[in-house]
Amino acid sequence: MRVLAIESSCDETALAVISGSGNAWFLEKNAVFSQIAIHQKFGGIVPEVAARKHAETIIPLLTETLGENKLADIDYLAVTAGPGLITSLLLGVTAAKSLAYASQKPLLPVNHMEGHIYSNWLSNDELKNNDKNYFPSLALVVSGGHTELVLMKGHGDYQLLGTTLDDAVGEAFDKVAKILKLGYPGGPIVSKLALDGDENFYDLPRPMLNSGDYNFSFSGLKTAVLYTLEKEKNITQEAVKNMCASFQKVAVEILVKKTIKAACEYKVKSVLLAGGVAANQKLKTGLQSVCDKNNLPFFFPELKYTGDNAAMIAAAAYYKLQNHLEQTLVGKDIFNLGVKSNWQIFNK
Numbered sequence: 025m026r027v028l029a030i031e032s033s034c035d036e037t038a039l040a041v042i043s044g045s046g047n048a049w050f051l052e053k054n055a056v057f058s059q060i061a062i063h064q065k066f067g068g069i070v071p072e073v074a075a076r077k078h079a080e081t082i083i084p085l086l087t088e089t090l091g092e093n094k095l096a097d098i099d100y101l102a103v104t105a106g107p108g109l110i111t112s113l114l115l116g117v118t119a120a121k122s123l124a125y126a127s128q129k130p131l132l133p134v135n136h137m138e139g140h141i142y143s144n145w146l147s148n149d150e151l152k153n154n155d156k157n158y159f160p161s162l163a164l165v166v167s168g169g170h171t172e173l174v175l176m177k178g179h180g181d182y183q184l185l186g187t188t189l190d191d192a193v194g195e196a197f198d199k200v201a202k203i204l205k206l207g208y209p210g211g212p213i214v215s216k217l218a219l220d221g222d223e224n225f226y227d228l229p230r231p232m233l234n235s236g237d238y239n240f241s242f243s244g245l246k247t248a249v250l251y252t253l254e255k256e257k258n259i260t261q262e263a264v265k266n267m268c269a270s271f272q273k274v275a276v277e278i279l280v281k282k283t284i285k286a287a288c289e290y291k292v293k294s295v296l297l298a299g300g301v302a303a304n305q306k307l308k309t310g311l312q313s314v315c316d317k318n319n320l321p322f323f324f325p326e327l328k329y330t331g332d333n334a335a336m337i338a339a340a341a342y343y344k345l346q347n348h349l350e351q352t353l354v355g356k357d358i359f360n361l362g363v364k365s366n367w368q369i370f371n372k
Contacts, residue, residue, distance in 0.1 A: 025345065026052070028090070028098045029338035030082070032116030033108025033136045035059040035074045037081040039089045040334035041098070042342050047153050049342060051146060054335045055089045057081045060209065067208050068198070075111035082119050095127040100352065102341030105133035106367030107169070113363035121358050130352035132341050133361055135369045137165055139336035140298040141176065143325035146339055151294075151323050155179075158294035158321060162287045164279060164311070167299035168194035168211075171279075173238045173286050174370065176296070180349040182370040185286050186238025193275055194301045196242035200249050200271050204264050214268045215304055221262075221269030226252055228274045238286050245274060272306055280310040287320060297324040300331050 025045060031038040041053040059077050063069050090098075103120035106113060117133075124131035141163045145152050156178075162185075163174045171188040191199070194211055201210020206217070228248050231241040249271055253259060287295050295315050301307065302324055315322035329336060344350050353361055 025049075025100070025342070026098050027100045027102055027338050027341050027345065028095070029102040029134070029334040029341055030116045030120050031104045031136075031139070031332055031334040031337045032078045032082065032112050032119075033104045033106070034112055034332055035063060035069050035077075036332040037078050037085055037116075038332065038334035038337075039082075039085055040338045041089070042335070042338040044342075046346070051335050051338070053089050054333065055085055056331075056333050057085055064208050067202065069109070071109045071111050074109060075115055078112055078115035082115065086119075086123075095123060095129060098127070098129060100130050100132060100341065100345060102132045102134050102337055104136045104139065104337050105361065106136060106364030108136055108363075108365060110363055110365045113365065117361060117363050121361060124353070125355075125358050128355070130354050131358050131361065132344060132350065132352045134337045134340050134344070135367055136332075136337075137170060137172070137299075138182075138369045139340045140165055140167065141174070141296060142339040142343065143298055143302075143329040143333075143336040144296045144323045145343070146329050146335055147326040148323045150321075158323075160290065160292050161294040161296050162283065162290065162292040163296040163298055164283045165298045166193050166279065166301035166307070168192060168198060170194075170299065171240050171242070173283060175286075175290055175292070179343050179347045184368070184370040185290070186240065186282065188240040188242060189232075190241050190243035191246060193240070193242055193279065194299070196246045196275065197272075197301070199246045200268075203246075203250050203253065204267065206264075211301065211304070214272060215306070217265045218269040218272045218306070221265035221267070223266075223269035223273035225266035226270035228252070228270055230274055230278055233278050233281060238282050240278065240282065242275065245271070272304075276304070276307045276310050279307060280314055283311060284314040284318065287315075288318065292320070294321040294323060297322070303327055303330040
């Protein structure tokens with residue numbers, strides 16, 4: 025089985041091919057065109073600019089990825105149909121529908137967040153070869169737009185345990201970076217400066233840390249950073265580093281405490297980390313520590329799979345097809361596929 029996947033939910037245009045059978049599959053092709061440099065001058069992603077760049081990039085990237093054989097050796101196509109920026113999603117879905125119909129190949133829509141969860145299968149051979157030993161699993165999905173705790177009972181079987189009630193944690197990192205005038209994207213910059221800061225220097229609130237449920241709130245934490253800095257007469261570089269460290273410590277503490285609490289309550293056999301914020305080293309270290317104390321296997325994706333990419337979409341599609349979880353679209357039915365900007369994997 026060979027699966028071609030297209031990902032264009034935000035500001036990365038990406039294509040990937042997975043090939044194999046059963047657990048014996050491998051990532052054959054993986055191409056990503058990032059627009060970070062384009063959006064940096066705006067201080068954030070501009071949807072219209074992102075969509076226009078997808079339109080310019082997707083066909084050349086497809087030609088580069090598939091070569092002369094193009095779709096001849098592809099069995100299935102998969103595409104991110106949501107969630108994401110609607111204009112960006114439309115570009116990828118339209119391209120996938122056109123390719124599928126022209127080649128008469130079956131098309132499978134894939135949820136972007138489900139793809140992030142499956143980035144763990146790309147990076148961990150133990151999970152890939154023996155995943156049934158690790159279900160049920162608890163996935164902490166953290167990105168610029170999402171903060172979710174998802175109970176994964178098996179392939180395609182999800183239950184939402186908690187989500188953010190306002191800002192996602194990745195969004196909070198970016199907004200704190202904006203407050204500190206550090207540039208975009210903010211998360212990596214905050215984490216880097218935090219290495220040289222005193223994480224105990226500022227006493228910041230921990231919203232909903234003891235709320236008794238598995239929901240999150242990061243808006244108040246971001247606002248506390250703003251109000252704290254407004255009281256400073258002179259914001260030195262040392263103060264910026266201390267704030268980065270203090271903010272990161274609190275954000276990670278909230279994520280780690282709620283994750284391990286849910287893992288113990290639901291008696292999971294493993295914990296998965298997924299999404300762009302999975303690149304944060306302090307978060308990985310914190311989760312690894314509490315998982316080790318509770319004898320829980322902990323998996324996280326390689327750095328190259330934490331951001332948006334088509335390899336994770338191809339992996340999710342591969343397991344859907346292997347386990348006959350969803351019907352593919354063929355022929356004229358392909359044109360019934362639309363985009364779902366707020367699509368949630370646990371709403372089946």
